Amino acid sequence: MSLRYAILAILTAAPLTGYETAKRFEGSVGHVWHAPDSQIYPELRRMEAEALVEGREERWGPKGTKTRYYITESGEAAFRSWMATPLKYAPWRDVAHMQAAYFEWAEPASVRMHLEQHAAHYTEQIEQWSSQIEAIRSHEHPMIAARLERYPAEQHERIVAFKAFAYEGLIRTAQAEVDWAHSGLELLEQLDGDVPVAEAEN
Amino acid sequence: MSLRYAILAILTAAPLTGYETAKRFEGSVGHVWHAPDSQIYPELRRMEAEALVEGREERWGPKGTKTRYYITESGEAAFRSWMATPLKYAPWRDVAHMQAAYFEWAEPASVRMHLEQHAAHYTEQIEQWSSQIEAIRSHEHPMIAARLERYPAEQHERIVAFKAFAYEGLIRTAQAEVDWAHSGLELLEQLDGDVPVAEAEN
DNA sequence: CGCCACTAGCTATCTACATAGTTATTTGTG
DNA sequence: CACAAATAACTATGTAGATAGCTAGTGGCG
Numbered sequence: 001m002s003l004r005y006a007i008l009a010i011l012t013a014a015p016l017t018g019y020e021t022a023k024r025f026e027g028s029v030g031h032v033w034h035a036p037d038s039q040i041y042p043e044l045r046r047m048e049a050e051a052l053v054e055g056r057e058e059r060w061g062p063k064g065t066k067t068r069y070y071i072t073e074s075g076e077a078a079f080r081s082w083m084a085t086p087l088k089y090a091p092w093r094d095v096a097h098m099q100a101a102y103f104e105w106a107e108p109a110s111v112r113m114h115l116e117q118h119a120a121h122y123t124e125q126i127e128q129w130s131s132q133i134e135a136i137r138s139h140e141h142p143m144i145a146a147r148l149e150r151y152p153a154e155q156h157e158r159i160v161a162f163k164a165f166a167y168e169g170l171i172r173t174a175q176a177e178v179d180w181a182h183s184g185l186e187l188l189e190q191l192d193g194d195v196p197v198a199e200a201e202n
Numbered sequence: 203m204s205l206r207y208a209i210l211a212i213l214t215a216a217p218l219t220g221y222e223t224a225k226r227f228e229g230s231v232g233h234v235w236h237a238p239d240s241q242i243y244p245e246l247r248r249m250e251a252e253a254l255v256e257g258r259e260e261r262w263g264p265k266g267t268k269t270r271y272y273i274t275e276s277g278e279a280a281f282r283s284w285m286a287t288p289l290k291y292a293p294w295r296d297v298a299h300m301q302a303a304y305f306e307w308a309e310p311a312s313v314r315m316h317l318e319q320h321a322a323h324y325t326e327q328i329e330q331w332s333s334q335i336e337a338i339r340s341h342e343h344p345m346i347a348a349r350l351e352r353y354p355a356e357q358h359e360r361i362v363a364f365k366a367f368a369y370e371g372l373i374r375t376a377q378a379e380v381d382w383a384h385s386g387l388e389l390l391e392q393l394d395g396d397v398p399v400a401e402a403e404n
Numbered sequence: 405c406g407c408c409a410c411t412a413g414c415t416a417t418c419t420a421c422a423t424a425g426t427t428a429t430t431t432g433t434g
Numbered sequence: 435c436a437c438a439a440a441t442a443a444c445t446a447t448g449t450a451g452a453t454a455g456c457t458a459g460t461g462g463c464g
Contacts, residue, residue: 080307083312191360268412
């Protein structure tokens with residue numbers, strides 16, 4: 001159900017075609033929420049059936065047509081109501097930590113590989129999120145620019161502040177993952193001394 | 203596919219019936235990995251078909267029978283091979299942070315509710331994981347005790363260290379979530395001054 | 405002896421999501 | 435003009451997982 005609200009959220013900034021929506025989920029929004037186009041097209045049609053969005057046919061060249069989806073009053077209301085409802089937190093499921101609990105079954109070199117991979121993955125995420133924050137704060141981010149144009153100036157501070165805040169949270173948790181991986185590498189050295197770099201299996 | 207390896211992991215400590223396996227995923231293991239019994243029974247049968255586990259029929263009272271699953275050589279090999287293979291990190295999908303990015307659509311009281319809920323949720327998780335760590339370090343944890351009995355004393359340190367390490371990672375990230383929520387409450391006060399507690403919708 | 409909680413095992417349905425296609429049109433490049 | 439790349443929209447299949455149900459035997463208690 002969250003995909004629906006993610007779509008409503010980006011449609012509050014600008015009306016989009018299915019294709020454009022999918023591109024958003026591949027690009028900037030994809031750093032926070034990911035969805036393939038095969039989910040987006042049917043979801044948009046379901047949302048239209050429920051009158052949360054309105055699809056308007058547009059000419060596309062001499063022969064083709066495309067549908068641009070506009071958020072409706074009742075779509076905005078649904079989004080607002082979701083924003084006022086407590087989230088339910090899903091039961092835990094984290095492969096990396098589950099696997100770490102059984103590291104005694106891995107070669108020390110594999111443990112090192114996993115921990116280095118973990119740190120590298122989250123370090124890269126931090127870099128991407130950080131550059132998103134910069135673009136948001138400077139209003140250079142195209143989605144933010146489009147959004148700010150639609151809303152009165154007195155709301156701009158809030159809009160920018162909350163978006164930056166969301167990304168800051170992702171960075172905080174990612175940093176905790178990196179720190180954890182590093183502390184794991186220290187633990188590994190303590191247990192086994194200098195561990196060689198793994199040769200990859202597969 | 204990860205459920206399969208989570209099951210193999212706990213079967214390395216002791217052979218279990220489907221029912222016992224499901225109970226593990228409700229209880230202590232459930233703090234790291236969750237799965238309902240409706241997934242576990244068919245998965246165990248698939249694993250038996252692939253010879254990763256061996257099911258042995260046991261008498262259960264005068265009339266009933268139950269099946270106890272034992273990990274096989276090839277099951278251990280599959281687990282070890284998984285432990286040597288790099289994980290693939292799934293694309294990001296986090297409802298709480300996605301929602302936070304659009305907090306300008308919520309009443310200040312709702313924002314406060316969400317942030318307080320977020321902090322409370324992860325604070326509770328931290329408490330549960332902390333008590334797990336204590337039980338692991340003191341060898342009081344029943345799963346750990348069973349496991350240590352099966353493995354030679356020189357491996358005990360590794361087994362305990364990695365399990366505690368895994369939980370420490372969960373605690374670190376959860377603490378980052380709590381800190382983030384608190385920084386959000388500060389931001390909210392900065393933007394709106396004193397915000398009243400929300401009345402729940404629904 | 406009747407009742408109930410627990411143990412045991414299983415099924416059915418639905419949604420979310422991943423993966424991997426297909427078709428056709430437009431637009432820019434050599 | 436041929437061709438590639440991008441745009442647009444859609445489908446099909448499979449797995450993971452959530453939710454909710456079912457049947458039936460066991461063992462203890464009043």
